Amino acid sequence: MRFDTVIIGAGPVGSALAVSLGRQNKNVMIMDANSISKPKVESKKLAISYGSKVILENLGVWGNLEQCTPIKKVHVSHKGFFGRTIVSHEVLDIPALGYVIPQNLLQRQLVLEAQKLGVEILEKCLVTDVSVKGNKALISCNQNKKIFEIDSNLAVIADGGSSLANNSIKKFKEKSFDQEAIICTVKCDRKHTNTAYERFTEHGPIALLPFGDEYVLVWTGQAADCEERYAANTKIFLQSLQKHFGWRAGRFQSVKEKKRVRLFMRYAKDVTSDRIVVLGNAAQTLHPVAAQGFNLGLRDVKDFADLSKKNQCADLGAANFLVKYKASRAADRSFGIGFTDLLTRVFSNNDGPLVITRGFALFMLDALPYLKKIVIQRMIFGSKFT
Numbered sequence: 001m002r003f004d005t006v007i008i009g010a011g012p013v014g015s016a017l018a019v020s021l022g023r024q025n026k027n028v029m030i031m032d033a034n035s036i037s038k039p040k041v042e043s044k045k046l047a048i049s050y051g052s053k054v055i056l057e058n059l060g061v062w063g064n065l066e067q068c069t070p071i072k073k074v075h076v077s078h079k080g081f082f083g084r085t086i087v088s089h090e091v092l093d094i095p096a097l098g099y100v101i102p103q104n105l106l107q108r109q110l111v112l113e114a115q116k117l118g119v120e121i122l123e124k125c126l127v128t129d130v131s132v133k134g135n136k137a138l139i140s141c142n143q144n145k146k147i148f149e150i151d152s153n154l155a156v157i158a159d160g161g162s163s164l165a166n167n168s169i170k171k172f173k174e175k176s177f178d179q180e181a182i183i184c185t186v187k188c189d190r191k192h193t194n195t196a197y198e199r200f201t202e203h204g205p206i207a208l209l210p211f212g213d214e215y216v217l218v219w220t221g222q223a224a225d226c227e228e229r230y231a232a233n234t235k236i237f238l239q240s241l242q243k244h245f246g247w248r249a250g251r252f253q254s255v256k257e258k259k260r261v262r263l264f265m266r267y268a269k270d271v272t273s274d275r276i277v278v279l280g281n282a283a284q285t286l287h288p289v290a291a292q293g294f295n296l297g298l299r300d301v302k303d304f305a306d307l308s309k310k311n312q313c314a315d316l317g318a319a320n321f322l323v324k325y326k327a328s329r330a331a332d333r334s335f336g337i338g339f340t341d342l343l344t345r346v347f348s349n350n351d352g353p354l355v356i357t358r359g360f361a362l363f364m365l366d367a368l369p370y371l372k373k374i375v376i377q378r379m380i381f382g383s384k385f386t
């Protein structure tokens, strides 16, 4: 059987697209190298914006994401320098700026919803190649050592930035930061009152995201420092965190589920090629400093699904449809990628003029509510917000 669309990768972005196209009665298949019905139990949490919450609500999965924590306020500061800003949900008159949710819970709800809509699901199936023959995309698969091909009008590569897109989407831009992040859960002696913190330090940003009665910590730093922090015992780790972060959130009392990840930025200049489109992290892998990665990927999904609906397009792999999709994503991708890159450059550098500039920028954001509102709107709703 030939599919309208085959989605490679059932991460949160690929499975959100499966639900969106399933709702339009498209003939869709989604496949993943790992188990889809039982995604691995892992501790990764995502901070999603209010705009993403609205998209998930429209996809019909938000009601089942009971285990999420609202972010009502974000406190942004810079260690040792003047200038800080506080952003509150009241500025935009919305119930929360965003929410912290477990990624595996989100993925599970999306896959369940896709299944309900009749989307074909293929798990433990490794895609080894995507090619194009005539007017179809050919997806080469290996499932339990059985080798086969599936054809489709369109192949969507949502593999999280693995290597599948390298043959078709030739131009990727890459940037290595020599930075890693320690991700873990920490507890403080003070309640979080739904406040998230972004603290820029001379060695990299520290983010604290409220989750349950704890915080998710994303502590970015140079690779050598992260190695040391990762190996440190609880007492030394908490002391060091307290020293770098300060006392705004109270005393750090415990830490668990410590993990270490390498950080880099990689994005495709062109998100489409003949019968192929790349979405989510496969299209742009960002530094987590601005928590934009999944939010941007979900807006890729929304724009794709909106265009498909608007154009009543029978062949989603047709060149004229892919041209429209590419154009629809240009401004939002540029802003998301550019803004994240700017933050990493300006706030991970201690050059004299930059120190003054960033202190001034935080001060100006606080002093000019209108400017602050525009920046927040863009971060929460993307560049199409009017």
Ligand SMILES: Cc1cc2nc3c(=O)[nH]c(=O)nc-3n(C[C@H](O)[C@H](O)[C@H](O)COP(=O)(O)OP(=O)(O)OC[C@H]3O[C@@H](n4cnc5c(N)ncnc54)[C@H](O)[C@@H]3O)c2cc1C
Binding pocket: 008, 009, 010, 011, 012, 013, 014, 031, 032, 033, 034, 045, 046, 047, 048, 125, 126, 127, 128, 158, 159, 160, 161, 162, 164, 181, 183, 218, 261, 279, 280, 281, 282, 288, 291, 292, 293, 294, 295, 296, 297
């Ligand atoms: C430290 C850190 C913190 C972050 N925090 C946030 C945050 O707070 N907010 C936010 O918005 N974003 C955040 N992000 C980014 C976010 O995690 C990603 O943007 C998001 O997970 C991307 O989803 P995806 O579906 O595109 O890819 P993935 O989640 O990577 O999923 C890809 C899927 O493809 C499958 N796959 C891969 N190769 C193949 C193959 N050959 N064949 C078949 N299947 C394959 C994989 O098994 C996987 O299931 C963070 C990232 C990091 C590193």
